[in-house]
Amino acid sequence: MTPGKTDLTDIIEKLGQIGFSDQEARIYVALVQIGPATAYELGKQAKLAVPNTYNVMRSLTEKGAATQVSGQPARYIAVQPQQFLETTASRTTRICEELAGKMGSLSPEANDDYVEMLSSPAAIDKRILATIEDAQSQILLKATSPLPDRVHKALQAAAKRGVEILFVYYGDKPKLREGAKVRLWPHEGNGANIGPDFFLLCVDFKRALAREPSGLNGAYSENRSFVYLAGVFLRHELYLAEIMTKFEAEIEDTFGPALYKLRESYGMLAMEEDIRRFVESRLKRRPAQSVD
Structure with a gap:
């Protein structure tokens, strides 16, 4: 099944999320579609200038996403996407775990010098x-x-x-x-x-x-x-x-109920209305007492 334009755009965007430049993503997609191919053919497929395509192919080869299969003219094939992406995921996970361990040791033991x-x-x-x-x-x-x-x-x-x-x-x-x-x-x-x-x-x-x-x-x-x-x-x-x-x-x-006598004696503010209502409801049982 041939992917539509929307699918290709989504693929290119997601390749960007794992570290591909826009040009690298476009050339890699083109290589998967038509490889083996020369830099000229790939540039034409991806609508990219040929001189730029040579630089991109050099970068993709270094990333492990492409392999050169002939010399004159140089032709390339894509490393199978599943293989390449699984290798990339494994390598990225390993690097992230290593960084988490090393960077964790850089932080102070407790963030005790601030209020968040x-x-x-x-x-x-x-x-x-x-x-x-x-x-x-x-x-x-x-x-x-x-x-x-x-x-x-x-x-x-x-x-x-x-x-x-x-x-x-x-x-x-x-x-x-x-x-x-x-x-x-x-x-x-x-x-x-x-x-x-x-x-x-x-x-x-x-x-x-x-x-x-x-x-x-x-x-x-x-x-x-x-x-x-x-x-x-x-x-x-x-x-x-x-x-x-x-x-x-x-x-x-x-x-008194709710310690209202203490609250009135030592509180810096007047007794709040919700406390007063509670006190009055309790004092109804003992009419001789007063909130005032």
Whole structure:
């Protein structure tokens, strides 16, 4: 079957993707079609000037794509495309593997001198998944539940690898099987959606990620200070959730629902509306108390 013009154009473009110049691709295609052939015949077939064709044939011979089969005048045949392309693929793979090993040693062990700004949901999701997949011993997480399906599956896979997962959640209880290494706490002991829902992640106390509530912007780093802040904050979140779960009644009697008395005393901003609504709903059970 003779390839059409569209097919030939596609072949030439793809040859360009594996390192052929446009002239090399056109002459190689011509050689496959009409070889054995002279440089003059190939130039005519490919609509290329003869002097250029000689240079191109020299290059194709060096690439291993063509072979000279006679001397006067010089005639050429194409190395069978399947053979040539398989050899090229094997050589390229070998070179890439060698480069990956050598260039990997050029990079510092940890990129701990910067904070990577993530400015799109796709970039944030990709970094979240990669960070979870790299986890070796522990994942600390605070997020709204249910999680996106891919994140949930990444956590399940981490749990199967034996990674400890400590998860403080807003909303519904995550559908993760709890056990010795998978522990779940509702935020502040009740899971109420109080305040901005930042997604916070700290893995192995070596890397951390924060995503703002809009989901449009985030930050990732292996910087020691950044990781320390995220890790300690998350640990205190789970400490508070543990304490509130066990002593909620006593703590509410002293500090009010959602610790609103502390929030009003030490918060730099006025108590947010979602917290106020939650507090008022709890205080309806005890009409003698007031938010004011």
